[in-house]
Amino acid sequence: MSAALLEIDDVVARYGQIEALRGVSLMVGEGEAVALVGANGAGKSTLMKCLMGLLAPASGSVRFAGKDITRKATFTRAELGIGYSPEGRHIFQGLTVHENLLVASRDRDGGRGHAEDIYAIFPPLREKTAARGWELSGGQQQMLSIGRALMLRPRLLLLDEPSLGLSPLLMTEVLNRVQDIAARGTAVLLAEQNVHKALSVSHRAYVIKLGRIIKASASSELLADADLTSAFLGAY
Amino acid sequence: MLLQILANALALGAAYALLALGFVLILNATGAVNFAHGDMVMAGGYVAIAMGSVLQLPGALLLPLVVAVMALLGFVFSWFAYFPLKNRPPVSVFISTIALGIIFQNSANAIYGAAPRKGPPLLSEGNFGMGGITIGAQALGIVVVAIVLIVAQHLLLNRSGIGRKLRATAQDREMAEAVGIRVNRMIALTFALGSALAGAAGLMLSNTFFITPTDGTNYVIKAYIAVTIGGWGSLSGAVCGALIIALFEVLFPSLPLLIPPLKIIAPWLFTQTASTILLYVGLLAIMFFRPQGLFGETVQRRV
Numbered sequence: 001m002s003a004a005l006l007e008i009d010d011v012v013a014r015y016g017q018i019e020a021l022r023g024v025s026l027m028v029g030e031g032e033a034v035a036l037v038g039a040n041g042a043g044k045s046t047l048m049k050c051l052m053g054l055l056a057p058a059s060g061s062v063r064f065a066g067k068d069i070t071r072k073a074t075f076t077r078a079e080l081g082i083g084y085s086p087e088g089r090h091i092f093q094g095l096t097v098h099e100n101l102l103v104a105s106r107d108r109d110g111g112r113g114h115a116e117d118i119y120a121i122f123p124p125l126r127e128k129t130a131a132r133g134w135e136l137s138g139g140q141q142q143m144l145s146i147g148r149a150l151m152l153r154p155r156l157l158l159l160d161e162p163s164l165g166l167s168p169l170l171m172t173e174v175l176n177r178v179q180d181i182a183a184r185g186t187a188v189l190l191a192e193q194n195v196h197k198a199l200s201v202s203h204r205a206y207v208i209k210l211g212r213i214i215k216a217s218a219s220s221e222l223l224a225d226a227d228l229t230s231a232f233l234g235a236y
Numbered sequence: 237m238l239l240q241i242l243a244n245a246l247a248l249g250a251a252y253a254l255l256a257l258g259f260v261l262i263l264n265a266t267g268a269v270n271f272a273h274g275d276m277v278m279a280g281g282y283v284a285i286a287m288g289s290v291l292q293l294p295g296a297l298l299l300p301l302v303v304a305v306m307a308l309l310g311f312v313f314s315w316f317a318y319f320p321l322k323n324r325p326p327v328s329v330f331i332s333t334i335a336l337g338i339i340f341q342n343s344a345n346a347i348y349g350a351a352p353r354k355g356p357p358l359l360s361e362g363n364f365g366m367g368g369i370t371i372g373a374q375a376l377g378i379v380v381v382a383i384v385l386i387v388a389q390h391l392l393l394n395r396s397g398i399g400r401k402l403r404a405t406a407q408d409r410e411m412a413e414a415v416g417i418r419v420n421r422m423i424a425l426t427f428a429l430g431s432a433l434a435g436a437a438g439l440m441l442s443n444t445f446f447i448t449p450t451d452g453t454n455y456v457i458k459a460y461i462a463v464t465i466g467g468w469g470s471l472s473g474a475v476c477g478a479l480i481i482a483l484f485e486v487l488f489p490s491l492p493l494l495i496p497p498l499k500i501i502a503p504w505l506f507t508q509t510a511s512t513i514l515l516y517v518g519l520l521a522i523m524f525f526r527p528q529g530l531f532g533e534t535v536q537r538r539v
């Protein structure tokens with residue numbers, strides 16, 4: 001296993017009375033693609049928010065690249081190299097596609113050069129550079145959301161349900177790009193309800209249920225054990 | 237005659253536009269109404285008067301200084317009125333801005349007293365004659381300054397990296413921070429920018445209409461009406477709304493001058509008081525029947 005880039009230790013998170021995470025521990029290695037699979041309400045998005053500092057954990061710790069970032073501000077985490085594509089995409093609606101990319105860049109040239117790389121990864125965006133966020137289709141928004149997260153040249157990419165609302169064809173397309181991104185050395189933590197596809201593009205996987213990690217193994221192993229997958233996750 | 241009235245309306249509208257733009261920028265960035273925004277106009281007027289009496293310079297040269305001082309004041313203001321309360325409901329910020337506004341008013345009263353003061357003119361008090369029509373130098377100056385500032389504001393917001401960050405912050409604060417933008421810095425900057433625009437308006441209005449410590453309330457309500465007319469959150473709408481208000485305020489009471497029979501039919505209708513009442517009736521009507529503003533389409537998008 002590669003050196004640990006992200007280490008989550010016994011994280012508990014609450015929304016008021018609801019305990020959404022009940023002591024989650026997991027690890028993502030440098031350049032590794034890790035899937036986080038689980039049913040509706042299992043706590044996947046909650047964990048992503050804790051990692052990004054958008055929700056403060058009640059206890060537990062998060063370490064990134066050897067630093068304790070549990071109490072760090074959200075923008076600091078971005079600066080340290082965590083890219084985030086949230087559930088629901090959250091692209092900047094009033095900014096154009098190109099502006100959505102540039103605004104996330106920390107490059108000297110304002111990101112103009114790097115934006116070209118993003119258009120190479122997601123060609124449909126190239127035809128829409130001047131379109132406003134709200135003019136995009138769901139698939140284009142998803143591509144833009146991932147592309148924007150890549151603009152800060154992250155060491156770790158957090159992807160929360162990129163397949164949500166996409167056609168099977170488009171979903172395959174987007175997840176294949178995710179696989180490419182990981183192959184080029186960016187670590188990926190991919191939260192998905194779409195278990196089969198998520199497992200097929202990742203190295204390892206964690207199964208989360210009711211705020212607890214109930215299984216951790218190689219993706220190929222989980223994938224082979226189809227019965228196990230459906231037992232843990234319901235009808236998939 | 238009509239041209240002169242229109243020139244005055246345009247000048248007033250231009251000053252209101254600066255005021256309304258700052259108001260809506262802060263509204264978009266924070267989601268909260270800054271009720272002290274009118275007091276920034278008042279403060280700008282007094283800063284201009286203070287600097288003018290020391291430096292003995294015309295308003296046009298004082299303008300950059302007033303803008304800088306007011307930007308600093310807006311920056312400091314945000315640390316007291318906004319940041320301590322930013323995680324509370326927007327109404328808390330609304331209340332804290334009212335409180336700070338009252339402090340501003342009382343400070344101005346303590347320093348300058350309640351009597352109206354006159355600010356320095358941009359260039360001179362004279363008139364420009366052009367082909368038989370005369371237009372006040374101040375009115376012309378206000379329009380020119382406002383156009384320059386509005387264009388500068390537009391370029392800053394839409395053509396610069398910092399402008400992209402300001403807009404991203406206004407649209408989605410959490411996501412802006414998640415892409416590495418220092419959101420608090422952007423919001424403080426927005427307060428600085430908005431207050432600077434209000435201060436510029438204050439410098440110019442204080443010459444034409446004088447200034448008293450309590451003028452702010454009137455001005456912030458004008459900004460509020462302009463934004464309601466133009467569509468909540470829309471920058472271009474705010475400018476249009478400001479022009480419409482000014483046109484109404486200037487044109488309506490002078491209708492009898494243009495159409496003498498009106499003076500006989502309904503003299504009570506074309507007074508300053510009646511026109512103010514009508515303006516507020518119009519505001520209520522828009523709020524009831526077109527909550528998205530006169531120009532806004534369905535749900536307002538913040539662009």
Ligand SMILES: Nc1ncnc2c1ncn2[C@@H]1O[C@H](COP(=O)(O)OP(=O)(O)OP(=O)(O)O)[C@@H](O)[C@H]1O
Pocket residue numbers: 015018019020038039040041042043044045046047087161193
């Ligand atoms: N803002 C919130 N306020 C209160 N409870 C919440 C909030 N967000 C999530 N929850 C609760 O926390 C639990 C975990 O939710 P979370 O969104 O993390 O699940 P998820 O695994 O991402 O689900 P999905 O696959 O549907 O996106 C759920 O029980 C949910 O109802």
Ligand SMILES: [Mg+2]
Pocket residue numbers: 044045046087160161
């Ligand atoms: Mg989720």
